[in-house]
Amino acid sequence: MTHKGRWAEQLPWVLWFDRTTPKMSTGQTPFCLVYGTEAILPTEIISSTARYGLAIMETNSVERAHDLDMIDEVRDMAKLRMASHQQAVARSYNKNVHIRTLAIGGLVLRKVFQNTMDTTAGKLGDTWEGPYLVDDIVGRGTYKLFTLDGIQVPRSWNILHLKKYHM
Structure with missing residues (x-):
């Protein structure tokens, strides 16, 4: 009973986790598809990982500009992958479907x-x-x-x- 009503406190963390997890259908994170770059997790800032701790402001600006230039290609690849995934799911679902027809007069x-x-x-x-x-x-x-x-x-x-x- 002590945890009842605490879902509102955990909701931002759950949403952050969902938005920064790569999806099987697109191969990208929703954050990346919207903003053009991968999100830096709070744990990477706290423990100073190589991706965050060794970043230099000049190279970061160049990489960010490159990511923004490539966002349309990343989104197009995600669309292609999503269409391929949908076809695979449909193929898997339809493999057990047997089409039946009846003749007139039967x-x-x-x-x-x-x-x-x-x-x-x-x-x-x-x-x-x-x-x-x-x-x-x-x-x-x-x-x-x-x-x-x-x-x-x-x-x-x-x-x-x-x-x-x-x-």
Whole structure:
């Protein structure tokens, strides 16, 4: 209970850590992408590291000007890396996706939903109903259906709720 409400005191340190940590998608820190140079951490100032302690004002000005000249290239490389990272994530996600299509005139079963389910059937009730005829392709993965008697089923149906009927 002694730590309750102290998150506000720790928030600046957490934000500083987040802004000075290189991100996997860009390969750069958000601080670097905004200001054009890497941030000097408070511990580097306190313990006088080589990067901070050996810096000379003249060379620092030259390096800072060079960093500012190169910021557009750094941002462009970060954009390229981010696009590459997004493609890799999409490829990883989509490797298990199997595209299914149905032919017009084919027979399908439709998933039974709770509002169309027979309330007396219990847990052993049908989970699929039909068969239905595919009448028309409305959009990507969306179909119009007809009963075998020729009555049109209201609304279009997504392929997630349909499966092929094999005789």
